[in-house]
Amino acid sequence: MRRQPPAGAPTAPPRAFGAEPSSTPTERWVHTWASMPQLTEPANMPPAPFTRDGAVLADATLRQTVRVSVGGDRLRLRFSNAFGGAPLPLTAVTVAHPRGGRAGAGEIEPGTARAATFHGKTSAVVQPGAQVVSDPLPFPVGDSANLTVTVHLAQGQASTDITSHPGSRTTSHLLAGNHVAADALPGATPVDHWYFLSGVEVPSGPGTAAAVLLGDSLTDGRGSTTNGNDRWPDLLLARLRAHPATAGVALVNQAAGGNRVLRDGLGPNALARLDRDVLAHSGVAWLFVFEGVNDLGCAQATEAAQKQVADELVDGYDQIVVRAHAQGIRVYGATLLPFGGNDYDDPAGCREAARRSVNDWIRTSDRFDAVVDFDRAVRDPARPARLRASCDSGDHLHLNPTGYRALADAVPPELFATG
Template sequence: MIDWVRSWGASPQAAHDGLGSLDGHPPLADVTLRQVVRIGGGGRRVRVRFTNEFGTAPFALGAARVGLAAPGGGVRPGSERVLTFSGAPDVTVPAGAPILSDPVDLPLPALAKLSISLYLPGRVETCTCHDPALETGWTIPGDAVAALALPENAEILPVRALISAVELLPDVPATGIVVVGDSRTDGAGSTPDTNHSWPELLAERGGAAAYVSNQGISGNRLLNDGIGASALARFDRDVLATPGLGHVVLSVGGNDIAISYAPRDDDGPLADFLKMFPGAPVTTDDVIAGYRQLIARAHERGVRVYATTIAPYGGAEIHTPEGESARQRVNAWIRTSGAFDAVLDFDAVWRDPAHPGRIRDDFHCGDHLHGSDAGYRALADSVDLSLFG
């Protein structure tokens, strides 16, 4: 039996729990959103998951279409499909809930780029989004879902807004890979509009069989909320509820350590930054206990769990010697505990041999914390694809 599998995802966030990209943006009302996503593995039928999971009020979705993306925000003629909801062309999305479109026939090769357009006739009071987008999207006044070319009055949309997943019915049975992580998973530091996060590059390597869902949130932590809900809090929604789930990669915990051991000075350069991360500092034992919780919850569903070691961040403003010692302790446990079904040693890939507490200069984007395109490519290339067979 061939079942649905998720081939693209973006973890939902409240707009005020992101990086602030929507601050000052005009309200979403009587406007079309056009957004581009690149899937991993392909299929013959598609459905889109829209989200109001952090919304405080219902919103009206007046019309929606999906098609193969053309350059410059266009849609390839003949590929466009009208999306319906229980057969209706419009729907009200309840506050706190997602909603799935009806499936439509649309043959899609692996790594296809989709254009998703949705019209919002009324005002969206609170936008559930993913911040930042790293792929350009647009707002267009009025109902423009049927426009094949991007209208001249389109403006940039700085977040992923109101969409959280694309799911496909593949030609042969397939299983999905979900990566849970922070900004290094999200792709921070990579070139926008190039799909150079390491999970997307992993999908490129895997080809037709790699149904990868990137559930990274920039600034995310394992144990405490702050920028996005914690990995422990969002694991059921973002991971265990994924159609076709077969493998989970945990690449989270670095922010828990870095923020817990960061310099604490109410008047220092990090004071405003640290205010985004509530909760008491955590210990390495706390982080390890968090990993054990996620392992148990995944294994209960029969899902294999892999972990990446925490890559260096020496030279970054938030770095301290105490944080480095904690990172090394957690990495030693990840490598030697046997708690995971496999370990992806990203620390070994990125560290500078002459300065093991730092990322190689050609692998970070200039901040000693986030990857460059080459750095993310090195991570993806280091993954043993047989783990997902």
Template sequence: MPRTARPRGRTAPAALCLCLALGCGSGGTPQGDEPSPPAGAPRGTGDDVVTWASSAGRVGAAVDGRGYRLVVHTSVGGTGLRVRLSNAFGNQPVTFGTVHAGLQRHGAALVPGSNRRLTFGGARSVTVPAGGIVYSDPLPVRIPAASDLAVSLYVPRAGGVLTGHWLAMQTSYTTDGDHTAEESGAHWAQRTGSWFYLDAVTVRPRPAAGAVAALGDSITDGWHSTTGLNRRWPDYLARRLRASPASSVEGVANAGIAGNKVLTAGPGQSALNRLSRDVLPLPGLRTVFLFQGVNDIKAEPGATADQLIAGYRRLADRVHAAGKCVVAATIAPYKGWPEWDPAGEAVRRKVNTFLRTSGEFDAVTDFDRVLRSAHDPERILPAFDGGDHLHPNDKGMRAMADAVDLESLDCASR
């Protein structure tokens, strides 16, 4: 039987949410658990719900005098838009001189009249210390669900490590100098496939709405889905939730990092090390959807089934201790990928048996059965194969989202 989640608390309100992220100064400790944030750490108001998020990492060297117009796709709509800017991996302070948010019209151009200045505790600029995050003040406008939001940042002073998300599967824009207030795209000629500094957007939706966060790797990050069309499996899940009048879970946050592992650091900190920074503090979070493990298995040396199972248990215990639900997904087939071997396949099968039968989770979604070929269950179905025998294409991404029981995402309400 599914486990009943513990009662959820409300996050504390704050006008200026400036705080130090935990454990952000290093690449992560193998096999380690990151401590939970201190009680009462500011994360937005109790009415806020995350409508978009990405997981931060190191994406190069920071540059002074740079502008970023970052395009993101909302899930739930609402009023009181706030953005969260992160210097989690920075080793020097970063100053955001001006920040605007508007709706994308086409390319770098914005819908006329939609671009609004954001403030931070009433100020037009803010300096975030190394390892820190900051929330903007809420904007008194309504942001539609499924809208393409453009957040424009000007960074006059930066240095050291640049915090961002490398694999956006979305085109954004950069420039030299401060052009954040401009709705024209004329000065935003340089394109990028990454997001910088911005790692969450929240709104205040209808009462009692909540959110789900997908904690995963490159499949969740959307690799091999179509760039710019929001066809990652969490995007398809967001569409299903919007179309379901019975669901109170409406916000969807994507906490996938390409190459990420449950147990050890690689591209990004391990899931165990980043859960408390990337997922649990998200406003309105109701459920964590855990879909990871293949990178642990195909690593050299690969994790054993017992090691992975112990990691899943620690993640589930920490999510439940935070008063949230946890839904797990089985590991999908990947035969044909260069690092596949029979030993790794045996680990995958043993782990999947644990996920299906252990009762450690509030619910389980069987992505293995959804994606595998009937003729060779160690392989992904050719119609769902993105071409490398590991990552699903758009059809596979949609099939994954269609397999999720929407009621399982709000198990604490039952």
């Protein structure tokens, strides 16, 4: 296979924080963590009293933990107001190391909190539909380390249309008042969602490049352990860290539960969000596409309807490849998993026939730069239309940590070699 040169170049010498522009023409950055922004559903809004009178998080502190993939001596934060119905006023933002390095920790290591700035200011207003990138912040963070970001919103967001990533599989904490520098948040309300924070970047050095994972709940990690970081991308990251040729690869998880390739579901469809969630990201060298089961499951269970959606999926995958290749990005495809016994299953087997048809195309079309057979990795050999019992979360569609380990183990690390 031809090899995509890694993104990145030696970084410029460190500069005084907040005193100069956030980047220079010779400096490159790479996303080390991201979440797919989407409109927050009512059930996933901050609970009372943090949502009331048409406003969200008024005079409240929001503490969130994320896990970076590659580390660096500086970082930048991205906050999204992509779906906000009003400006998003960020009054104060800090970055810190979580207590004990734990995911979902409501406490930080004493003395580690550092204030972020935006063009030298300690606050920023993100307009509806926009995002904001912080100034570079001197803050060393290690590979695969957890990072705590705390935000205070003095006025809150004056709308109940807000941007979030509900499927965080990581606990965040809410507390009234301004506590951005507090070591602990006693009495805080835990919520398993991320709000507003959409990306973390580090300077890109030699051998550093990003792989974006485009997917649905199976990549977002439904069935994994909250605060356990055992989604299949997390487990794959550990494998990549173990090999010198792939140790500099950043994995960027751009998946969301309920997402579809062709039509909007939970969040914009993959074809619509490709520019925002893949092509606009920093330092992307590879795109891994593992999505389509919701397209089949949401279409009528008739032979004609399933043939149509299968044909459209093939066309959609082709468009993703074309658009990514135009940016010099290699594209890998993964086969769709079985769902026998789930609500997506139908007595006549129309959806299963469509799944097999799509998988046959993924395997044999030579359209992708490489194919990873996730279907083969977790299907029951005796009943190939079903998941292996040891991998099944219980709903016959999503995987448990054992199943996610099987997916991670099925990905050849050499697909992401940077040298």
